[in-house]
Amino acid sequence: MLAVAALVTVVLAGLDVAGGPGPGALRAAGATVFGPLERVAGGAGAPASDPASRRLDDALAGDRKAAVDARATRVAQLLAAPETKGRSFVPARVVAARAGTTADRVTIDVGSRDGVGEGFAVVAADGVVGRVTAVAPWTSDVVLVGSPELVAAVRVGRDGTLGSVSAGPTAVPGASAPLALKLVERGRAAPGDAVTTLGGTAVGALPEGLRVGTVGRIETSPGSLTATGTVTPTVDRTTLDVVGVLLPTRRTAPRPAVTGGAG
Amino acid sequence: MTTQSLTGVARAALVVLAAVTAVLLGHRTSASLPDLVLPLVAAAGLVAGPVRGATWGLAAGWVVDIVPPGSPVLGTSALVYAACGLLAGAGRREGSTPWGWVAVVGVGAAVTAGVGRLVVGMVGGEPFDPLARAQGVALSALWCALMVPLLVAGEQWWRRRTA
Numbered sequence: 001m002l003a004v005a006a007l008v009t010v011v012l013a014g015l016d017v018a019g020g021p022g023p024g025a026l027r028a029a030g031a032t033v034f035g036p037l038e039r040v041a042g043g044a045g046a047p048a049s050d051p052a053s054r055r056l057d058d059a060l061a062g063d064r065k066a067a068v069d070a071r072a073t074r075v076a077q078l079l080a081a082p083e084t085k086g087r088s089f090v091p092a093r094v095v096a097a098r099a100g101t102t103a104d105r106v107t108i109d110v111g112s113r114d115g116v117g118e119g120f121a122v123v124a125a126d127g128v129v130g131r132v133t134a135v136a137p138w139t140s141d142v143v144l145v146g147s148p149e150l151v152a153a154v155r156v157g158r159d160g161t162l163g164s165v166s167a168g169p170t171a172v173p174g175a176s177a178p179l180a181l182k183l184v185e186r187g188r189a190a191p192g193d194a195v196t197t198l199g200g201t202a203v204g205a206l207p208e209g210l211r212v213g214t215v216g217r218i219e220t221s222p223g224s225l226t227a228t229g230t231v232t233p234t235v236d237r238t239t240l241d242v243v244g245v246l247l248p249t250r251r252t253a254p255r256p257a258v259t260g261g262a263g
Numbered sequence: 264m265t266t267q268s269l270t271g272v273a274r275a276a277l278v279v280l281a282a283v284t285a286v287l288l289g290h291r292t293s294a295s296l297p298d299l300v301l302p303l304v305a306a307a308g309l310v311a312g313p314v315r316g317a318t319w320g321l322a323a324g325w326v327v328d329i330v331p332p333g334s335p336v337l338g339t340s341a342l343v344y345a346a347c348g349l350l351a352g353a354g355r356r357e358g359s360t361p362w363g364w365v366a367v368v369g370v371g372a373a374v375t376a377g378v379g380r381l382v383v384g385m386v387g388g389e390p391f392d393p394l395a396r397a398q399g400v401a402l403s404a405l406w407c408a409l410m411v412p413l414l415v416a417g418e419q420w421w422r423r424r425t426a
Contacts, residue, residue: 001318002314002317002318002321002345005318005321006317006321006342006345009321009325009338009341009342009345010338010342012337012338013336013337013338013339013342016336016337016338017336023337023338026329026337027329027331027333027337029329030328030329030330030331030333031329031331031333034279034283034329034330034331035331037283038283038286038287038330038331041283041287042287042290094290095287095290096283096286096287096289096290096331096332097286097289097290097332098286098289098332098333098334104335104389105332105333105335106290106332107286107290107331107332134331134332134333136331139331141331141332141333142332147335148335148387148388148389148390149335167388167389167390168390177390238293239293240290
């Protein structure tokens with residue numbers, strides 16, 4: 001019996017790594033059962049009957065006044081952030097995080113009943129936070145930028161050099177633990193350059209122009225055509241609280257062709 | 264309901280409570296935290312033996328795996344805790360067992376869990392921070408050394424009372 005259970009566990013772990021069916025349903029079941037418990041224990045209160053009109057109230061309810069004031073400030077900062085300008089988003093609170101050496105997954109108190117779906121981008125007032133990876137009715141799991149599970153396509157500096165940002169080579173505890181940067185071309189980026197998301201049309205691609213961080217260090221090794229480096233993230237992953245889940249905007253009309261040399 | 268069933272229900276409830284508390288605390292602090300579920304697995308192994316210890320470890324690990332935000336790879340915590348339960352069960356002694364030995368088994372389970380997570384993290388490409396990992400193992404070992412003897416004594420007391 002134990003051997004069979006262990007074997008099934010190994011198979012499911014393999015399926016999860018390979019992205020096969022089954023593990024996603026288990027995650028959803030776990031989130032459906034335990035998510036409301038985390039919402040309540042995390043201070044988010046009972047689920048709202050009308051989520052569309054009570055999201056902000058929910059995010060603020062049930063806390064002491066000082067905490068409410070601080071949270072209201074964070075919500076105001078989020079509303080004023082460039083990441084949310086002109087974009088529809090669902091405000092949320094982080095209610096749980098995976099305990100470990102690095103915080104790379106968190107749970108937020110909004111789910112499918114609030115309009116959140118898998119692959120949606122999550123932002124904070126300072127920049128991009130991560131991507132929704134699993135959704136339950138009242139909660140969602142978010143993989144953070146800097147997790148081994150998430151590689152973000154980015155543009156670096158004024159020239160918009162293409163690259164990617166992933167988990168740092170070593171975990172350094174703290175707010176600005178560096179991320180690993182890989183550029184497609186060497187010599188076009190310098191320390192201090194802004195790093196923003198590239199955007200894309202694929203499901204789960206982070207929207208264009210979200211702040212990821214600034215270039216901390218650039219390393220070029222002889223004989224290599226590409227450059228690597230580090231990025232200092234703009235978002236403090238250790239103190240995440242109020243975040244926004246960006247609702248995707250999909251193009252519905254075909255883009256017309258244009259002819260050059262007319263002007 | 265039999266004593267064994269009641270004990271199982273209580274242990275399962277404690278596992279869920281510990282797993283949910285761990286993720287709630289994980290959000291509130293960036294400091295290293297002890298493994299709250301591990302003492303329950305180690306105590307189950309010490310009381311029930313290696314096979315049941317491993318079974319409880321597997322079940323408790325699955326709870327840890329699916330409590331949001333969950334493990335990056337489902338099933339990895341289950342396998343790590345199953346190994347811990349197996350090891351703790353191997354440390355079971357018939358008759359009166361010194362508290363010191365029970366604490367040693369708890370520490371052994373914490374080290375096993377630490378090594379298991381290190382292997383899982385390396386395979387999964389997680390950033391490696393030796394200091395934070397060492398702190399986590401040390402805290403878990405201390406927590407197990409304190410809690411496992413208490414849990415084992417509590418369960419033995421409960422069984423004697425209801426027998």
